[in-house]
Amino acid sequence: MRESSAAPAASVVRRAIDWHIQLESSAGADHDRIRTQIARWCAEREAHALAWARIARLTGEFDDMVRQLPEPSASLDILGRAEREVDRRRAMKLMLGGLAIGGAGLWFARPRLPWQADYVTGTGEQRHLRLDDGTSIMLNTDSALNVAFTPDERRLILKSGEIMIESGPDTGSPHHRPLRLSCRHGMCEALGTRFSVRDEATYSQLSVSEGRVALDPLGAARRILERGETVRFDGTTSTSVTRPVLDPDAWSRGMLAVRDIRLARFLKELARYRHGVVGCDERIADLRLSGVFQLDDQARLLRHLERTLPIRIVSRTRWWVRAEPA
């Protein structure tokens, strides 16, 4: 059968997109060589040629749109602010208010989106929750949490972001129910305690502020953490962090407390609380800083950096900030 009428399979579309990206990021002789390879690939099957033509059409349409838009950086800014507002409303009004109504599964068919969760925070937002068992929770910026309490356990699922937990007495339950937090790379069980967990796509980090926590990392043995301990676990190993550059629970008091941290790392951390882009020039990326910073006045924070380090902050739009050598 000829394939002319068949839609390109997902794998073919993805291959075409790969070609497009390779072509875009190449130059000179490389560029020509990749062009030849693409032509050969397109000639192999009609579905290849169709997928390639569609990618070209799609990116062409984008270019047309961009040409007609107002100034690009203004458009970036407008889109960023609007999308933030939509996310905020969606989280507030559609999820939290609308959970009782069925059909959420239909609408939220796309996997792993933060607003699938019971509780979410937007960029720069923090949220305090008190659960039925008396457990007190702080969700940090851009985080998502599910709560699944059963007669046998109090289960929390951190889907993304960062959480601080102060376990409650659970006096309403006839018998003791363990409080457990699952995250991407393992499970933490409270042993009478206050602790925080942070999800970084490639690893998770647990810090114990009070009491003890049992940690069951995926792919590593169970261990008990004492007060003051911080551990990173990534699905194969777990390692203690002896001198964290970031205080693990300062954020819950609206602060960023850092010790001898690289500027690039600091700005990356700051970016979690801002909508948009925070860049750092490579020449100053290795500067170090220590101190305690208030997160609620970031303009002031950035001015302070300019005063204390040999850098200047360039902001093209509210959405786009970059640190450069002074």
Added chain:
Amino acid sequence: MPADAVAIESLYRAHHGWLRGWLTHRLACSEKAADLAQDTFLRLLTRRCASLGEAPRALLVTIAKGLVVDHWRRSALEVAYRETLAALPEDQTPSPEVQLEALDLLERLAALLDGLEPMTREAFLLRQLGGLRYAAIATQLGVSTRSVERHVREALYHCYRLRFADA
């Protein structure tokens, strides 16, 4: 009347009331809620609804949620756009027609990218709007060039699936 239309009429009688209430609660505006309730049923008519009987409430809420988000997006874009215009000197304010056109474009772009992770959206917009090279985007976002490529790849695939219905 075709079977579908009969089904929708009885659906309308049974569900219009609470749907309107549901929308009013979310939009805090009864007039807009009435409009969107109407639009929800219109959408039903233009859709092929083989499974209409199974969970009409869920289906209606699904459609209504989509319309609510579209409505929020449009008004959020209008507000953001107006703020940007307000910062311009008066003689540089574009004509109403140009403004409307720009808003429509922004809306199309925002709708297209809806549902992408924030970082993916940003990487893609920096590429398309900012015209930055992958390495430059990587520096801006503080990630590797490889992961910028991954984000752009995701975004393109997402747009492809929306743009070409058979995907």
